[in-house]
Amino acid sequence: MTIFEHWWNPYDPSSLILETVSYTTFKYSYICFRIIDVIELGMIRFAVCNEIFEGWSLRQVFEYVSKLGYDGVEIAPYTIAKKVTDIGRGMRESIRRDAENLGLDIVGIHWVLRGVNGVHLTSPDPSVRGRTESYLRALVDFCSDIGGRIIVFGSPAQRSIPRGVDPMDAWMWAIDIFRRCSQYAEQHGVYICIEPLRRDMTNFINTVDEAIKLIEDVGHPNFRLILDVYAMTGVDEPIDRQIEKGGAYLMHLHANDDNMGGPGFGSADYRAVVKGLRNIGFKGYVSVEILRREENPAEAVKISIENLKKFFREY
Numbered sequence: 001m002t003i004f005e006h007w008w009n010p011y012d013p014s015s016l017i018l019e020t021v022s023y024t025t026f027k028y029s030y031i032c033f034r035i036i037d038v039i040e041l042g043m044i045r046f047a048v049c050n051e052i053f054e055g056w057s058l059r060q061v062f063e064y065v066s067k068l069g070y071d072g073v074e075i076a077p078y079t080i081a082k083k084v085t086d087i088g089r090g091m092r093e094s095i096r097r098d099a100e101n102l103g104l105d106i107v108g109i110h111w112v113l114r115g116v117n118g119v120h121l122t123s124p125d126p127s128v129r130g131r132t133e134s135y136l137r138a139l140v141d142f143c144s145d146i147g148g149r150i151i152v153f154g155s156p157a158q159r160s161i162p163r164g165v166d167p168m169d170a171w172m173w174a175i176d177i178f179r180r181c182s183q184y185a186e187q188h189g190v191y192i193c194i195e196p197l198r199r200d201m202t203n204f205i206n207t208v209d210e211a212i213k214l215i216e217d218v219g220h221p222n223f224r225l226i227l228d229v230y231a232m233t234g235v236d237e238p239i240d241r242q243i244e245k246g247g248a249y250l251m252h253l254h255a256n257d258d259n260m261g262g263p264g265f266g267s268a269d270y271r272a273v274v275k276g277l278r279n280i281g282f283k284g285y286v287s288v289e290i291l292r293r294e295e296n297p298a299e300a301v302k303i304s305i306e307n308l309k310k311f312f313r314e315y
Contacts, residue, residue, distance in 0.1 A: 044277070044312055046305055047072035047107045047287040049254075051079050052297045059098050064298065068305055072105035074152070074287045077142065078114045084135075084142045092145040099147065107285050108150030108190075108252070109143050112136075113158040121159040121177060122170035122204060129173055132158075136181045136192070144188035150252050150285075151185070152226050153178075154195040156202035170204065175217050182220035193226035193251055198234040207235055208246045215249050228254040230291060233268050243276025253277070253286050255308060260291035262300050264307030274315035 048070050053061050058080070062073060077084045080091065099106050113119055119132040136151075143151050153159070161170040178192060185192050196211045205211050211225055225246045232239045243250065255273075257266030264270065277286075286308060294300040 043283055045071040045105075045285050046308055047074050047105070047285045048301055048304070049074045049076065049110060049287060049289040051076040051111065052290045052294065052301060054297070058095055062098055062102050062104055065301065066102040066104055068302055069309075070104070070305060072107040072285060072287075073099065074107045074150075074285075074289070075109050075146070075148070076111040076114070077109055077139070078111060082115055084112075085138050087142060089145075092142065096145070096147045106147040107287060108148040108152065109139065110152035110154060110289070112139050112151060112153065113155035116158075119158055120162075121155075121174055122161045122165060123173075124162065124165050124169070129177060133177045133181060136177065137184050140181065140185045140188050140190050140192075143190050149190055150226070151190060151192045152195055152252065152254075153192055154197060154228075156197050159204045160202045161204050171214075171217075174204070174214065178214075178218045178223050179220055182218060182223040186220070186222040191222050191224050191251055193224045195226045195228055195231070195254075197228070197231050200234075207237075208232075208242045212246060212249065224251045225249040226252040226254065228256065228289070229263065229268050229270075229273060230254070230256045230258060230260055233258040238272055239269055240272040240276035240279065243273070243282075244279055247280030247282075250280065250282065251284050253282070253284065254289040255286050255304070256289050256291055261294075262288055262290045262304035262307070264304070264311070265300075270307075270311045271315045274311055
């Protein structure tokens with residue numbers, strides 16, 4: 001039994017339901033500290049992406065970040081196996097169980113196409129697009145199996161429009177794949193979220209406006225938006241304005257900085273981040289995604305959550 005099993009639903013903040021647990025000082029203290037955090041931080045919950053912990057097992061990651069006060073973990077499948085289809089049922093059940101035993105949510109998955117050959121969202125080859133759609137369905141299965149709800153679709157290389165392809169054709173191909181996969185995701189309680197990325201990373205979906213247009217063209221409630229602080233710092237528009245624009249569709253946020261480090265490691269305007277999230281009544285996860293290699297990842301992740309809690313308390 002977990003300390004609490006989804007003691008509040010981040011997508012339904014009214015459901016502050018504590019699970020019945022054994023009466024130990026630790027568990028009472030843990031719950032009290034979490035209630036204080038919820039009150040002070042305005043229902044914001046924090047997760048961390050696991051790929052920063054090179055060489056660590058997932059269980060080691062779960063144990064460490066739970067002690068730091070993280071509420072969840074976001075998993076990059078490539079850290080487990082080259083292809084998500086190579087991750088067996090036993091491993092999937094173990095991931096879910098280990099997280100639950102430590103009171104952690106598996107928030108979802110990201111870097112979903114990294115290292116996977118033969119897949120490309122905007123390829124002119126129908127067979128490649130077919131494999132991409134099939135693989136995205138497999139990712140939905142994996143995300144659901146481990147207890148996740150969100151698939152972050154970043155994967156800049158595998159979505160960029162190839163040279164010579166008409167951008168309108170690429171747009172329609174993406175819509176077709178995302179619409180069908182979103183219908184499949186709905187059956188599993190999973191959301192596919194498009195992530196605007198910097199122009200030096202991809203030529204497909206660089207701004208919140210472009211992401212909103214794609215979301216509205218796909219037209220399915222399980223196709224939503226994720227925003228990334230590093231990416232937003234590369235756009236000539238205030239961060240709070242970008243967040244507010246996407247508010248109707250925003251389900252998730254990656255917290256990092258303009259130098260690719262953790263939140264507060266650079267000069268990103270976190271006052272604007274907090275303002276934007278508060279203005280839209282954001283109730284999803286703020287997930288630390290450190291994009292650069294760190295000599296001491298454990299310390300970087302520790303400082304990241306300390307900075308985030310400071311920002312949300314002070315701003």
